[in-house]
Amino acid sequence: MKVKVLSRNPDDYVRETKLDIQRVPRNYDPTLHPFEVPREYTRALNATKLERVFAKPFLGSLDGHRDGVNCLAKHTKSLSTLLSGSCDGEVKVWNLSKRECVRTLQAHEGFVRGMVVRFCGTSFFTVGDDKTIKHWKMETPGYGEEEEPLNTILGKTVFTGLDHHQKEGVFATCGQQVDIWDEQRSSPIRSFTWGVDSFSAVRFNPVETELLASCASDRSIVLYDMRESAPLKKVIMTMRSNTLCWNPMEAYYFTCANEDYNLYTYDMRYLEKPQMVHMDHVSAVLDVDYSPTGQEFVSASFDKTVRIFPRDAGHSREVYHTKRMQHVICIKWSSDSKYILSGSDEMNIRLWKANAAEKLGVLAPREKEAANYSQKLKEKFQNHPQIRRIARHRHLPKSIYHQTKELRVMKEARRRKEMNVRKHSKPGAVPVVSEKEKHVVAVVK
Amino acid sequence: MASPGEETVIITHVGKKKKAPSRYWQEQQKEETTDGAVKGTTEPTVVEEKTPKQKKRKLKHDQNKNKKFISGKSDPFPGYAPIPGDRLQKFKRKEKINKPPRQHFKLRKLIVRSEEASEMAQKQAARFDLLLPEEAGFLEGDEGEDTCLVSQEDIANAVDITSGAKHFNLKLSQFGPYRVDYNKTGRHLLIGGRRGHVACIDWQSKHLMCEINVMESVNDVKWLHSESMYAVAQKKWLYIYDSKGIELHCIRKFNDVLRMQFLPYHFLLATASATSFLQYLDVSVGKEVAAINTKTGRLDVMCQNPQNAIIHLGHPNGTVTLWSPNQKEALVKMLCHQGGVRSVAVDKTGTYMVTSGMDKKLKVYDIRAFKPLKSYFLPAGASCLSLSQRGLLSAATGDIVQVYRDVWSSPVTKPYMAHRVRGAVWGLHFCPFEDVLGVGHQDGFTSMLVPGAGEPNFDGLDANPFRSAKQRQEWEVKALLDKIQPELISLNPTELGHVDRATFQQKHEDRVKALGFDPLAKVKFIPKYKKKGRSSAGRVEKRKKQVAHEDQRDIIRKAMEDKKKTDEEQNRKEQKKALLSSQKSALDRFKK
16 A cells, blocks of 8 residues: 655744744645636725825925916936026026925016026026026026126017027027027027917927927917928917927927817827827816826816826826916926926926825835736726726816816717708718817918 | 856866766757657647747857857757646636737737736746645555555554544544534634534644534534634524634524535625525625525535635525525526435536435536536435545545545546444535545544545645744735625636627617617607797698608618619629620520
């Protein structure tokens, strides 16, 4: 007779001393782990609920301005530095990690309209309502030294926007026309006009560095090549765009913030139809900025909310608002892609997390693993109705909630009416126009 | 790259060897090189690795092979070790799905990526399976020796002392017969005597945790999720005790309970009562989840399917019914026996169900297809059945406990083991993760050694027999967080992971239900009220007719168009035919 009976040596399964960690032998046999899918589903549901519980995006506010914050600028080299310009012409430099103002300077009389940090990070430019462009040193002046700009250029008209070239000492301003300036000269090296008398924003392309785009008051977005004497092409839309931002990773895409409550992502090469229409705001969108990953962007609106949109989704994934935040004028996504900074009417700059439920600080490896695991589970079960309902739910201020509802009703009514018109007219007389095509009037080359 | 180089340097320092001693693999390898390709195709069990990344690595390996070490040796086992096909099969979750067409490139990429990941997981698990430390037990007789004639004492003497100590008898003749239950980790034993004696024992150390007499008849005992609580079905009500024997709850909603089953992942205690009620108690919140009147009389045969948490009930009319808490009717009714059903058991994988009946038959069913597989005749009939983790079936006939092997795969003629206890058997339970069968009978309790019954390798995160108190607490919290809601109990537990392809009709019905009206239904025309006598009955009727006519015209117009289209098609076909036939043949001139 040959016999063997299961007999486990406890030494192989129990830790030797109390200082050791417990032994956990594993066996991945599926029959020992029944209900794989329902258990994962339960975990995903719990993870989704916890995500909503821990969603506390507001980190803090930087106050000190004595008028509304009109523009923000990221430092190109330092993550912890932020520049802000207000409506009374004051520029403040902030240390974000300490959340304090490190320098204040009276840059202009009237509004500070635009501000940009030079690519080297040692100086910055401001434009204001007093028709000047000022070039400032980044360093704080020493004790007893006067706060003076390195250079001041007096323009002929008011400047409304400013952007700096990525690699060279060249910057662009906009106002009545788009001007390209050399840092060494006091007159523009090139000026572009195209039958418009006012521009609201100008942006250099981050990859094709000679390309620019600007938003004009005649509801158009104009593209330029710095090396050519005339603009490249423009697209005219039904409403005016306030600002635009290039996608930093796929730099042929740009997104513009429009007065008609929507944002439009265009492919620079095909302006006939936007790639995506991003809806959700209930008032004019004032500013937009891309995350450095190029996957998402954040928008600031007159409806007192900040929304985060995935690059390829029609609706926002997140909305931020507080009771005290008024019209959000300017927005920036920090260069480490973790934070969002918003400047608003009521003189505050607010610091938000880009991912509302993210835990800040150093994570232990096990914490990181658990977070990754739950993230994957949430992705896996995201389309189950209960999980989707919880993940999508956001509390909105009453006014915005009602306006959203109202807009939905209006849109539905318009659609219904169009359908009726189509029904009662000659077949083909009222063609079906998609939402993307609706907002483009013409493309001019 | 660095290590082989060093090796060669060392070898040169030592001095050149004349010839390396031949190794056992070298001959084998020669064979392989001569007919490697043919061999590769004939051996189906070995699976080659094919993911692109590994291909790249393999290329690298090949380069190394071509390079060869200075010593002239080559790697006898290049590449990854092959994984046996049956191991891979064990960890297979799903068949591959068809890839969507190229235009859905995002979805395609997603599917390809997830498939790659799952394949990798499958391979890793299969590789890990080879490293599991323990081997299952076995019992083999000598030439001509029958294993069923080997007595328990012989086995206990033949094995080591600790294992030998696992065979023992508890002589408790006063309060019998006894019901038996082991907890999920297999460390703790709970016995309940018919006449009120309840004891829980840490049976391996033989430490008595508590012993009480409930002073009432006991129908069944069951451990709850951990060894700190157990349920006792007493004469009238259901009671919950803790491991010190303190009564925690008396649940008056559950009366005349005869049998109980605990669903560990749902934290549900399912009870079957003499009043034909099947009730579910959520032990984590203490609420009754469902109470189903089965309308089938006294329910004293019950078991659960561990794979999908469906409760199987056996009835005196020979049927076995399957129940979930979400439905008031049985999910399935199977006629299994001519007489009443005496006992039911379902195996660990949820594939097979074994039933025994008053007709003295033992039947094996495939419960995925609801088909009978095997039928055996037992002269005395089996009163209790129990299945072990590795698929051994124990059947009690009177005071004899028989253990069978492979009841579903091959026809069985004689038992694997047999043992006579001192009284009629009342309860049988295989101990999880041990080669032990607990038998409760008229005269107490017997712990039998059944080699090859238990799963040799446990999973430490699921059920760990060696867990400390701290580990148990942590497990309890995690298990409670992962508690599956009773609504998710269904015949197919993986259904939740499938795409629900609702038909258009279904979707439409749901929509109608949600909205309260049919959005696609035609709206009945209600004529507007007009003034100045233009809404007289006649005029209204006229207007109605106008609209009706307009609708009719639409239909007619559509029908006409369709007809026109088909006619045109017909014409075109005829013309084509005519064209073909217009080529005159030489014989056409004779036509009239």
